[in-house]
Amino acid sequence: MMFFLDLVITPNGEKITLDEDELQEAFNKGIVSKEDVDDAYAVHDQIENSKWSNVDFLNEISNKLLIEHELGDIPDFETFMKIEPIKKGWSKDKKYCVTTTDGQRILLRLSESKEQDNKIAEYKMMEQVYNHGVPTSRPLEFGYCNNGNNIYQFYEWIDGDDAEKALPLMSDTEQYVFGTKAGEALRKIHYGTVPHGISNWKERYFTIIEERITAYRAEGLAFKGSEIILEYITQNADLLLNRPQCFIHGDYHEGNLMVDSDGKIYVIDLLDEGFGNNADPWYDLKTFGENDNAYFSTGFVQGYFGGDPPQEFWDVLTYYYVTAALTGIVWTMYNKSEELEQIISWNERNAVCISEGKSPLMKWYLKDFYIQWTDGVPYKLKEPFDFSFLGKYGEVAKAFDDQDSGNICFGMVNGEEKRFVKFAGAPTERSNVTQSEAIERMKSNIQIYKDLSHPVLANLLYVDEIGGGIACIFEWLDAECMGRQYPQSRERFLQISPEAKLQIFDDILSFHAHVAKQNYVAIDFYDGCIMYDFDKGKTAICDIELYEKAPATNNMGRMYGSSRFMSPEEFQLGATIDEITNVYTMGATAFALFSDERDRSYEKWTLSKGLFDVAKKAVSDGRSDRQQSIEQFISEWRAAKC
Numbered sequence: 001m002m003f004f005l006d007l008v009i010t011p012n013g014e015k016i017t018l019d020e021d022e023l024q025e026a027f028n029k030g031i032v033s034k035e036d037v038d039d040a041y042a043v044h045d046q047i048e049n050s051k052w053s054n055v056d057f058l059n060e061i062s063n064k065l066l067i068e069h070e071l072g073d074i075p076d077f078e079t080f081m082k083i084e085p086i087k088k089g090w091s092k093d094k095k096y097c098v099t100t101t102d103g104q105r106i107l108l109r110l111s112e113s114k115e116q117d118n119k120i121a122e123y124k125m126m127e128q129v130y131n132h133g134v135p136t137s138r139p140l141e142f143g144y145c146n147n148g149n150n151i152y153q154f155y156e157w158i159d160g161d162d163a164e165k166a167l168p169l170m171s172d173t174e175q176y177v178f179g180t181k182a183g184e185a186l187r188k189i190h191y192g193t194v195p196h197g198i199s200n201w202k203e204r205y206f207t208i209i210e211e212r213i214t215a216y217r218a219e220g221l222a223f224k225g226s227e228i229i230l231e232y233i234t235q236n237a238d239l240l241l242n243r244p245q246c247f248i249h250g251d252y253h254e255g256n257l258m259v260d261s262d263g264k265i266y267v268i269d270l271l272d273e274g275f276g277n278n279a280d281p282w283y284d285l286k287t288f289g290e291n292d293n294a295y296f297s298t299g300f301v302q303g304y305f306g307g308d309p310p311q312e313f314w315d316v317l318t319y320y321y322v323t324a325a326l327t328g329i330v331w332t333m334y335n336k337s338e339e340l341e342q343i344i345s346w347n348e349r350n351a352v353c354i355s356e357g358k359s360p361l362m363k364w365y366l367k368d369f370y371i372q373w374t375d376g377v378p379y380k381l382k383e384p385f386d387f388s389f390l391g392k393y394g395e396v397a398k399a400f401d402d403q404d405s406g407n408i409c410f411g412m413v414n415g416e417e418k419r420f421v422k423f424a425g426a427p428t429e430r431s432n433v434t435q436s437e438a439i440e441r442m443k444s445n446i447q448i449y450k451d452l453s454h455p456v457l458a459n460l461l462y463v464d465e466i467g468g469g470i471a472c473i474f475e476w477l478d479a480e481c482m483g484r485q486y487p488q489s490r491e492r493f494l495q496i497s498p499e500a501k502l503q504i505f506d507d508i509l510s511f512h513a514h515v516a517k518q519n520y521v522a523i524d525f526y527d528g529c530i531m532y533d534f535d536k537g538k539t540a541i542c543d544i545e546l547y548e549k550a551p552a553t554n555n556m557g558r559m560y561g562s563s564r565f566m567s568p569e570e571f572q573l574g575a576t577i578d579e580i581t582n583v584y585t586m587g588a589t590a591f592a593l594f595s596d597e598r599d600r601s602y603e604k605w606t607l608s609k610g611l612f613d614v615a616k617k618a619v620s621d622g623r624s625d626r627q628q629s630i631e632q633f634i635s636e637w638r639a640a641k642c
Helices: 020-028 034-048 055-071 113-131 163-169 172-189 201-219 226-235 281-285 294-305 311-335 337-355 388-393 435-451 487-493 498-517 579-594 609-618 630-641
Strands: 006-009 015-018 080-086 094-100 105-112 139-145 150-156 257-259 265-267 370-374 377-381 395-400 407-414 417-424 460-466 469-475 530-533 538-541
Touching: 006 034, 020 034, 055 080, 055 105, 105 113, 113 139, 113 150, 163 172, 163 257, 163 487, 172 265, 172 281, 172 294, 172 370, 172 377, 201 311, 226 311, 226 337, 281 294, 281 311, 311 337, 377 395, 377 407, 388 407, 388 417, 388 460, 417 435, 435 460, 435 469, 498 530, 498 538, 498 579, 498 630, 579 609, 579 630, 609 630
Parallel strands: none
Antiparallel strands: 006 015, 080 094, 094 105, 105 150, 139 150, 257 265, 370 377, 395 407, 407 417, 417 469, 460 469, 530 538
C-alpha cells in the first residue's frame, strides 16, 4: 500500500504540507512501516524541489490549459505556435498575441457570447473604420469558439510602441508632429453619420451625465470650489445645443495610439463609453492635455482642425473637461481610491480657472508654436524663415532645433556625401540671444574650433556667409547625443556599457587637458556636447562656441550652461573662471556618466570607491579642495583605476 503527503501551493507561492498527522497516526498503529513514511516524504521533497512547486510555472500551465479549452475549436488552432496574454487596457475582452507556425503574428480578442450583439457591431464598425482609411489594425476574422460560449476576433498585428511610452523619448518637434498625425487620424474617424432618429446631443449627453452628477452630490467628496464647478455646469449647459453628432472613437488618447519605427501612427481600442460611439465629434477630444504634454496636445488640435481651432471649440471642450473631472470623482472613489487626492486637486485647479474666467485647457496649447518643413523634415522656429539656401549642401535628412545658443543644425545628404551644417541667423525657438548676437558669436567661434582642433572635436570643414547669417559646415558624425533635449538619443546613449563610458570619459578628459594647454577654459560644457558613434566606438564633442581664453571672468552672475554641470563660481558675479572651474565640470561629467547626476552619493555610484573619491573631490564647492588642474584630475583618476 502506498501513502502520500499532499503539497498545496497557494496563489502567493506559500507551500503547505497536508496529511502529516494522518501518516504519523497510521505509522503508530502499525498500518504503515517506517520505510513507507520515508518514501512518502521522499516523494514530497522531490516535488517540493521541482518546477511543479513553482507558482509561476503552475500558473503558466493552468493558463495554457484554460486557453486551450477556450480556443481549441478555433479553425487552424493547431497552427498557433505561441499565445501570449496582453494585460494592457480596460476592456473586459481577453487579448492575446498569437504567433502562427509560419511566423505571422495576429491580435486575438476573446469575449463572452452574451456580448454577441455588441461584438458583431464592433467588428463591423472596425471594418468600416479601416476601409475609410483610418490607420488602425485590419480586421481579419470573426467567429465563435469554446462550444459557442465565446466570440473571437482576429486583427492584423501592429508592430510598434505605445504612444504613452514613445512620446517621452521624442523631441518637442517630434511630439508636435505626432500630435498632428493623431488629430488627422481622429478627423478621419469622424466621417460617419449617426443612426436615423437619434435624439439631439444635449439630451443624450445629460441623460448620462446627470446621473453621474447626482451620484457625486450623493457620495462625492466636497472640495474647495465645488459649488463654482456645479454652477458652471448648470449655467453653461446650452453650449451643447445644436451640436452635430457623428461616429466617434470614444476613448481617444495617447494610451490608445501606437507608433511604429517609421513614425507611423495607429489607432487602437475604440470604446463605447455610453453613447454608442455616436456623439458630438469634439467630445472625442476631451482627453486634451491628459498627460501634461503641450507639444503633443497643440499638434493634436491643430492637426484635427488644420490650424488654430475656433473659440467655440475651446468653450465646448472646457465644458466637457470640467464635467469629466467632477463626474470622475465617484468612479475614482470606488475603482482607483489611491488616485482620489489627485482628482480632487484637478477639480480644485479647474475651479480656480473658472472663477478667474479662464479655461484650464490653455496651458497645454502653444498658440505661437511654429513648425517649418524642409525636404519633409520638420523643425521649430519662432517665425517663418527662408532656408532655401540649404539646397546648396544637398537635402535635409535631419534637423536639430533644441539648442538655446541661437543656432539650428541640419544633417545634409548630397549623394554619398554627408555634412553637418550649423547655422546662426534664424529665429530659433529656444534661443536666449538675438539673431544678430548669434551671428556675431558664430563668427568669433571659428577661431576657437581652429585653436582647439582635436581628434574628438567635431571637424570644421569650412564656413559660409549665406542666407543672411553664417553657416559652419562640419564633417558628419553618425552619433547619438547624451543631451536631455534629445530623449530617444539619450536613452540609447545611457545603455552604453561601463567600459565604453570609461573610454568616453577618458576622451573628454583628454580633450579638456588639450583645452587647458591651449590656454582656453570650457564654458557651457554639458551632456548635450557629448556624442558617441556606436558603429565606430568613437567619442565626439560638439558645441564649444562659448569656450574662452583663460582666465575668464564671470560677468553675468548666472552664466550660460546646465546647472547640473556648473561650479559655484559660475553663479557668482566677478568670479574667476579657469582650469579649476573645469575640474568641477569634469567631476560633474563623471557623475552624469557613472551615477545619478543629481544625487552624488556613493550609493548611486557604479564604479569603485577610489574613482568615486576622485570625482567627489572635483565637485567640491571650495576651489582649493578640488584638484588644481585637469592633468592632476587625470593622474588621480588613472591611479584609482589601477
